[in-house]
Amino acid sequence: MTEARKPIVNLKNLKLEHWQRGSFFESSDVSFGALLGLKDLGIGYGEVPPGKSGCPFHNHHVEEELFIVLEGQGTYRFGNERHEVGPGDVLGAPAGGPETAHHLINTGTVALKYLSISTMAATEICEYPDSGKFLAKTRRPGSPKASFRFIGRAASTTDYWDGEPGA
Template sequence: MTEKQRPIVNPEDLPLDHWSEGGFFESSDVSFGSLLGLTNLGIGYGEVPPGKSGCPFHNHHVEEELFVILAGEGQYRFGPNRYAVKAGDVLGAPAGGPETAHCLINTGATPLKYLSVSANARTEICEYPDSGKFLAKTRDASGKPQFRFIGRPDTAVDYWDGEPGI
């Protein structure tokens, strides 16, 4: 066990990273799986203010996610449906196409607090159905990002484009 690793972590004792983007996306969150010595499992804690979402509507092609609502209430947008959620609810987001796209929205009057647990795949493709984007990313065995690209399918080029002698 390294100096930073420990067998028990209380996310409320960890410093949160606060961020916001535009008028709808905002969160204070922290990833802490590495503090527990985990390399193949991602764990995070998030607090989303009323009326906000902690991420865009998206689906994963490789990683599965699980969310545990700790406090507050909100709406779980999953595929074409929306579900009311509250403290104690456990939400699944299996890997797949747009039918498994998901995001949490705080519809309550207090912060929506939750744990997120996911596979920590070394390679992942995510789609964002609302904006038509995709994300391709890889990371090394230690979790350090190696490659990351966000784009849209209409910017695709032919396999041989730009190759010498073509």
């Protein structure tokens, strides 16, 4: 018999995972949709230190994201614009091209704390305008983990027929 999931998670009881990459990217965060029994809706909680960002500037072709700022101050970089944000602000990141690229930067003096909520498509393409990369991934419906994941740059494209026997 499987244990029933509780429909409530308290943020202060979550175990955050701290990570850092280079001098600009750092966060303590956790994804917890599965704890609520959610299969196709991602939800996370993050705490980003002053002067840092929790992810590279990126856009999704399929998935949509929503961020709710709980504490702290920051800048929401969205497309070619920058918006100052603080507690109570709700930020949308619809699917699209580079005009919907986004990320949060902590410009305050204390941790920027926020919730992130996203659709979890079975197949997704993300672009990273600052670095020229793209990410292609798939996952089986109901599973939070990617079954296929590739990060590359369009400059390394291959012809459709390249390497095919008899082509």
